[in-house]
Structure formats: structure tokens, C-alpha cells
Amino acid sequence: MKTINQLTWKACLLVLSAGLLFTSTGCNKFLDTERQGAYDEENYPYPGGSGPYDQFIFGAYNDLRSFNLHSQSFITAVSIRSDDADKGSTPADGGANALTMDNFPVLPSNGFLNTIWLGNYSLVTKCNSTIKEVNTNATIVAPEQIKQQTLGEARFLRAYAYFNLVRYFGSVPLIDSLFSDPAAQNNVPQSSAAQLYAFIESDLTFAAANLPLTWDAKFAGRVTRGAANGLLAKVYLTQKKWAAAQAAAQAVMASGVYDLSTPYDKIFREEGENSRESIFEVQATASAAIPSANGVQYAQIQGTRGAGDWDRGWGWNTPSVQLEAAYEAGDPRKNRTIMYTSTATTTYQTIYGETIPVGLPNPRYNGKVATNPSIRSAIGNRFGYWMNVRLLRYADVVLMFAEAANEVGGTANIEAARVALNSVRARARAGNNSVLPDVTTTDQELLRQAIRQERRVELAMEHDRFWDIVRWGIAQDVLQAAGKTNFSNSRDVLLPIPQTQIDLSAGVLKQNPGY
Structure with missing residues (x-):
């Protein structure tokens, strides 16, 4: 760090x-x-x-x-x-x-x-x-x-x-x-x-x-x-x-x-910046003397839009209900990715133990850009300019290997794909063997769907989902089902x-x- x-x-x-x-x-x-x-x-x-x-x-x-x-x-x-x-x-x-x-x-x-x-x-x-x-x-x-x-x-x-x-x-x-x-x-x-x-x-x-x-x-x-x-x-x-x-x-x-x-x-x-997970990461930094000029505005745009200390950004890019529903029961990645606004009946906290107030404009925010309160205090800035942007992670590469090997096909490649997929799930379950069981199928189509699902949740809110559904040829079905009914595959796969x-x-x- x-x-x-x-x-x-x-x-x-x-x-x-x-x-x-x-x-x-x-x-x-x-x-x-x-x-x-x-x-x-x-x-x-x-x-x-x-x-x-x-x-x-x-x-x-x-x-x-x-x-x-x-x-x-x-x-x-x-x-x-x-x-x-x-x-x-x-x-x-x-x-x-x-x-x-x-x-x-x-x-x-x-x-x-x-x-x-x-x-x-x-x-x-x-x-x-x-x-x-x-x-x-x-x-x-x-x-x-x-x-x-x-x-x-x-x-x-x-x-x-x-x-x-x-x-x-x-x-x-x-x-x-x-x-x-x-x-x-x-x-x-x-x-x-x-x-x-x-x-x-x-x-x-x-x-x-x-x-x-x-x-x-x-x-x-x-x-x-x-x-x-x-x-x-x-x-x-x-x-x-x-x-x-x-x-x-x-x-x-x-x-x-x-x-x-x-x-x-x-x-x-x-x-966790520049860990053994990191392959390509935009470097950002800040200090009390220079709180933003050497950083990137990525985290601020997604930070909570609130009052006082909870005015941490614009409140853009909020996790959807479709993403919320995509996780398997008990998947720890869900609560690490989705940060919930407290309600009249339920109190939620950030990963740093801060109680999230009632009344923020959106029910969900991107938890992957949550900033450490001690760092905010030391820098004297709430807006997270010091947060690196993860552009390519090792788990992404492992899942790309799994997808490619499965598509190449053959018994050995499909087995290698399954092993690679399960290695990502094993890290995600964090020792809790009651969740995220290993995928056991060796059927190519079922494994294809399992790998796609794993990319969805492992890399959620990390810049790959749109490109994935486009290259899989399912963008129109997926986006229209999510309520983006104006999407047309003949036009909107490109800007x-x-x-x-x-x-x-x-x-x-x-x-x-x-x-």
C-alpha cells in the first residue's frame, strides 16, 4: 500500500x-x-x-x-x-x-x-x-x-x-x-x-x-x-x-x-493495491499537501452522494437489482461488492465498520471503491483520488483460461477449465465450505454457463460485463430483460x-x- x-x-x-x-x-x-x-x-x-x-x-x-x-x-x-x-x-x-x-x-x-x-x-x-x-x-x-x-x-x-x-x-x-x-x-x-x-x-x-x-x-x-x-x-x-x-x-x-x-x-x-492479484492497475496517490492532482477521479464518481462525511462523491454507477440477484446464496463477494444504504428497519455498515445512514439517494453503491476512513482523515479529503483502478486481475486471467480451454474442448481441456474455475471459487469462499461448492460438471455447455456466471460475480462492477455479453452474443436478451428495452443488437454493441x-x-x- x-x-x-x-x-x-x-x-x-x-x-x-x-x-x-x-x-x-x-x-x-x-x-x-x-x-x-x-x-x-x-x-x-x-x-x-x-x-x-x-x-x-x-x-x-x-x-x-x-x-x-x-x-x-x-x-x-x-x-x-x-x-x-x-x-x-x-x-x-x-x-x-x-x-x-x-x-x-x-x-x-x-x-x-x-x-x-x-x-x-x-x-x-x-x-x-x-x-x-x-x-x-x-x-x-x-x-x-x-x-x-x-x-x-x-x-x-x-x-x-x-x-x-x-x-x-x-x-x-x-x-x-x-x-x-x-x-x-x-x-x-x-x-x-x-x-x-x-x-x-x-x-x-x-x-x-x-x-x-x-x-x-x-x-x-x-x-x-x-x-x-x-x-x-x-x-x-x-x-x-x-x-x-x-x-x-x-x-x-x-x-x-x-x-x-x-x-x-x-x-x-x-x-490490496499492487498485490499478487494485480496485473495491470492504474496508479493513483494523494497526500495532505496534494489531495487530488496526482490521483484519479474514478472513486469519487462512484462514492456516496450524501451530506457531511457521507458526501463522498457523485453516487453514480450503482449496482443493479439484476447483479444483486446473480450471486449464489452465501457468496461473500456480494457484500464486498454491494454496499447498502441503511433503512428504517435495517442498519448496514461499510467494510470499515462505519454505519451507513438512512436516506442516501440510492439503495446500493459500489462497495469496491469504499475508502478507508483513517486515510480520508490523514489526507483531509473524502473523495478517494488515491484509489488505484484495477484494470486486469489474475482471477480474470484464470477465468479467461477456463473459458478458452472449455471452448477448445476435449477431455483434458475441459477438465483444466473446470479446475481453473474452481480455483477462483475456492478463493471466494474464504474457507467456508458450506458455500460455493466446486463445479463438478464435465459437460461443455453446462461448464460454459458456469464460467460465464463466475465472471459475472467475480468481476462485478469491474469494467468487463458489457464486453462479455456482447462477445457472447447475448447482449440484447440480457439488457432488455434488465429493463434496458431500447437496446438493439444491430446498433448498440458499438457506440x-x-x-x-x-x-x-x-x-x-x-x-x-x-x-
Whole structure:
């Protein structure tokens, strides 16, 4: 866990990515604190295992915390659009932009779309800039291994951005270099989804070959070989490339770096950040002196909307009744995921023992963003900017392996899928053998449904549900059953291309069908 009075190397990246040049005297221990990964007199020009290209790649990492990438629009697009969650807050909060993300159709003029577009393409640009510096900046001397490692980081983050974009919008412009005239970027025609997926696979394959298995602890959060293989497994799974997905997931599982030893209750606490469960996690930090500038607004948007100490956020992204009903009896993950507002007859508490008041606007909130009261007090801030965003967990990879192995089929693969599935259930039951019994079926279709159900509850409120039901081909049935009756499979599996971007392209960009 990050200590309260420290900034991690990600805070240092804010200074580096701003383009400041340091002399041989170093960073003078910014703010006179001993921060993880900070450059100082002892380790400048760069710490062991890192490199002189940090001043460029840190700009890309910094974008992961931007409002445009992992805050309001992200939450609405990946969670509120699904049957996991409702918009929450008050009925009018967010206006038509938010309401149509919840109930469809999303219009091309929706402001959230342009935010998503800009956030992901900003990350692409930062990655392309880093790649250019590594490949062409002759003033920087570095070992070849450091060059390839930095290229691996940049290409991983670029692949992540394009994986987002192709799932959000389908066909989008593929931009793999910088333009001398940035405005010319607006006139690049769209590449097909097949072309985009081939590009993503190439970037991630390169990253997996050139990234380290682990980093020094001072660099917690920098992407690894496991992150590249884990994301590659998800890219393959999305395309139904089952054998390739199984192999990529197996590479993560065989690495020895990750496991299911972190209790489910602990994963989402501040103390559970960057645990052996964590594969790709957006790093955020805060201190009493800097309570928000080095963080991400992800937790605040989902925090309780109340009065006084219970004014912890906007109250968006509230767990749905459909999610509430999805858990098996006694599954401990339900109470860890869903935080209930107290009623006149029932008192509920947070995971930290705080009594939740009666009268909050919504009956349920996302318990996975609940913050530690001692940390709120020490920082003097209620809004959780210091909470990391978990983008890829080990349990997700294990369940991807299970799904892919089951789809490949054959007795050995189906058995391997069943064992992997049961390992996730075993961690979830936390030693209570009266709940979540092992799945015993070896029937491929029954196991398929069991794996899908396990993804639903294990990864609830964690950005995967919408993509899962789309790739399984069940989105229309599921969402209409959840009351989102305007959803149409022929239109709403993709968001519309933002009208702002079509206008900037002078019509080069073409709108998605149905809009």
C-alpha cells in the first residue's frame, strides 16, 4: 500500500512529462520526501532497471489517470451500459448524455463519446511520441535492452488504447506515428476492426517479448510481461481465437508472479493495491499537501452522494437489482461488492465498520471503491483520488483460461477449465465450505454457463460485463430483460463515432450503422 505522506514514481512522472530538464544535481528530492521511484542525487540520471526514456513514457502513464480515460465517460460506457449497474445519483444528474448511456440509444452528439475518443487518442499520441524518441533521438545513449523495454511499454499502452477504441467504436483511424501537422490526424480514414486487431496483437506480442516479468518495487504499476500476455488473452478471447487465448492466459499463470492468495475482501482496499492479484492497475496517490492532482477521479464518481462525511462523491454507477440477484446464496463477494444504504428497519455498515445512514439517494453503491476512513482523515479529503483502478486481475486471467480451454474442448481441456474455475471459487469462499461448492460438471455447455456466471460475480462492477455479453452474443436478451428495452443488437454493441470527430474530419470518418 502507498503510505499517506508519500508520492509514488507516478507523481514524479508529472514533473518529467512536463518536459523539465534536470542537471546532474538531480530532482532535489521533490517536496523533500522519499518517494517511490523518484529521481534524486543518488540515482539520477535514472534508477537501475529504468532508463533515460522515462521522461517520455511517463507522459503516457500519466494519461492513464486522466479524466478523459478512466473517469466519468469510462464508467458510463463500460459499466452503466451493462446490466451490472444503473446510472444512480438523482434522476436528472448527468442529463441526456448519462441517461442515454444507461437506457440507449446513445446519440452521436453525446459529449461522453468525444471524451472517450480524446482520452484514448491522447494515450496513443503519447505512446507514438515515446516510440519516436527511442527510435530517432540520437542525443540519448542507452543499452539496447532499455530501448526495447521502453518500446514494449509504449506498445503495450498503445495496444490498450486501441483495444478500447475498437470495442467502443469498431472501425477507427489507426495512427502509428506522429504527424508534422497535428491537424492532419483528423483526416485519417478508418481502419477495419480486423486491421485494428492485427495491429493490437502485434503490439502486445512485441511487449510480451520485451517487458520484464517484474519491476523493482519502486516502480509498482509499470507494465510487465504478464500484463502483455493477459491483455493479449483478452484480445484473442474477444475474437474467439480460443487456442491462442488459452496459451496467452497460460503464460501468465505459469509465470509464478501472480496467484489467488490475496483475499477477495482485501483486493479492493488501499492495502490490496499492487498485490499478487494485480496485473495491470492504474496508479493513483494523494497526500495532505496534494489531495487530488496526482490521483484519479474514478472513486469519487462512484462514492456516496450524501451530506457531511457521507458526501463522498457523485453516487453514480450503482449496482443493479439484476447483479444483486446473480450471486449464489452465501457468496461473500456480494457484500464486498454491494454496499447498502441503511433503512428504517435495517442498519448496514461499510467494510470499515462505519454505519451507513438512512436516506442516501440510492439503495446500493459500489462497495469496491469504499475508502478507508483513517486515510480520508490523514489526507483531509473524502473523495478517494488515491484509489488505484484495477484494470486486469489474475482471477480474470484464470477465468479467461477456463473459458478458452472449455471452448477448445476435449477431455483434458475441459477438465483444466473446470479446475481453473474452481480455483477462483475456492478463493471466494474464504474457507467456508458450506458455500460455493466446486463445479463438478464435465459437460461443455453446462461448464460454459458456469464460467460465464463466475465472471459475472467475480468481476462485478469491474469494467468487463458489457464486453462479455456482447462477445457472447447475448447482449440484447440480457439488457432488455434488465429493463434496458431500447437496446438493439444491430446498433448498440458499438457506440456512434462522435459527431465532433466526423465534423473535424470533413466527412472522412463514417458513422456506424443505425446512427
